[in-house]
Amino acid sequence: MRPRELARLATAVENGSPLPSDLPHGHGLIIGVTGPPGAGKSTLAGAIVNELRRRSKTVAVVAVDPTSKATGGAILGDRIRMQSHYEDRGVFIRSVATRGATGGLGRTSIGLAQLFRGAGFDFVIVETVGAGQDEIDIASSADATLVVLVPGMGDDVQAIKAGIMEIADIFVVNKADRLGADQMVNELEATLSLSPEHQRPPIFRTVATNGTGVAELVDVLAHLEPRLHVADTMKPDPGWLIDHIGIAVRSLDQSLPFYTDQMGMALLARETVDHEGVRVAMLSAGPSRIELLEPTTPDSTIARFLEKRGPGIHHIAMRVADLPAVVERLKTAGARLLGEPRQGAGGHLYVFVHPASSGGVLWEIIQDRGH
Numbered sequence: 001m002r003p004r005e006l007a008r009l010a011t012a013v014e015n016g017s018p019l020p021s022d023l024p025h026g027h028g029l030i031i032g033v034t035g036p037p038g039a040g041k042s043t044l045a046g047a048i049v050n051e052l053r054r055r056s057k058t059v060a061v062v063a064v065d066p067t068s069k070a071t072g073g074a075i076l077g078d079r080i081r082m083q084s085h086y087e088d089r090g091v092f093i094r095s096v097a098t099r100g101a102t103g104g105l106g107r108t109s110i111g112l113a114q115l116f117r118g119a120g121f122d123f124v125i126v127e128t129v130g131a132g133q134d135e136i137d138i139a140s141s142a143d144a145t146l147v148v149l150v151p152g153m154g155d156d157v158q159a160i161k162a163g164i165m166e167i168a169d170i171f172v173v174n175k176a177d178r179l180g181a182d183q184m185v186n187e188l189e190a191t192l193s194l195s196p197e198h199q200r201p202p203i204f205r206t207v208a209t210n211g212t213g214v215a216e217l218v219d220v221l222a223h224l225e226p227r228l229h230v231a232d233t234m235k236p237d238p239g240w241l242i243d244h245i246g247i248a249v250r251s252l253d254q255s256l257p258f259y260t261d262q263m264g265m266a267l268l269a270r271e272t273v274d275h276e277g278v279r280v281a282m283l284s285a286g287p288s289r290i291e292l293l294e295p296t297t298p299d300s301t302i303a304r305f306l307e308k309r310g311p312g313i314h315h316i317a318m319r320v321a322d323l324p325a326v327v328e329r330l331k332t333a334g335a336r337l338l339g340e341p342r343q344g345a346g347g348h349l350y351v352f353v354h355p356a357s358s359g360g361v362l363w364e365i366i367q368d369r370g371h
């Protein structure tokens, strides 16, 4: 995409237009850079851009200008341009004025970041100001968020920490050549030590003005995996999950090798449930399972199903957070339940819904074990 065309689209996004429908998702990483005023975010962003360009990566920057559209962006732009090639096609800088943005600064910044990623940039750096809902919104749509702090912030750290601990993927103590840098790092480490080790964000020390520590920081950024975003995927509902799919087979021994050997699935358990006249094999399928059902007596439900319909999907089991509420809704709607909820082998409650009520599928509804 030509810079002029990209600039035109960026203006449209700033004015509240949706992203072009044919815009690709892009492969680039969106990096949020946040922190209190005076932490040197713009200088650090500039240093990161220079280091990424040194590695032949293309970068777009969404700079948030708290005052006017003319100055802030120009300052950052000049800083980067001065240190790299003039009119570098591998760098694209867009400044968003806090007063000019329609539909919220966070939304505008996210829209621009997605536009630049779609345009093919390897990295999109989104710089934000202060802390607040915009920061949280941007952090949740970024692949990683850097929180930039400086030594000597004193009590400010405490105030800031409350809001940013959750959104920080990486901490950067900038101006690390200043007095109090060690204390700052120690304080951060002490706070982070409360959370599990694998969840602790790393802490980097940089002096953005001369580039110290920036290469080490970029090493980490260069190896980040894109995060799966809620906006990019279907939002998983924690209360609903396909627990298993029940498949009626004539013989477990003959059917199992397809699942275990050919598909490569793990066999979790085999058991015989005498009172139901069925032999069961459970296979692992991610968070769900496959349940193979073989009849042990000719008058069992599975035997009758096989006789009538032949081998195949017998039922689908849905795990729900609140079985009584679901049962209540089904009953109110007049759905046909096969009896009342009863206790399964594992002590969990379950009930079957007749295929006549569900468009031809026998549904097993199971109470989530966590509830």
Ligand code: ZN
Residues within 6 Å of the ligand: 244, 246, 291, 315, 317, 364
């Ligand atoms: Zn089942």
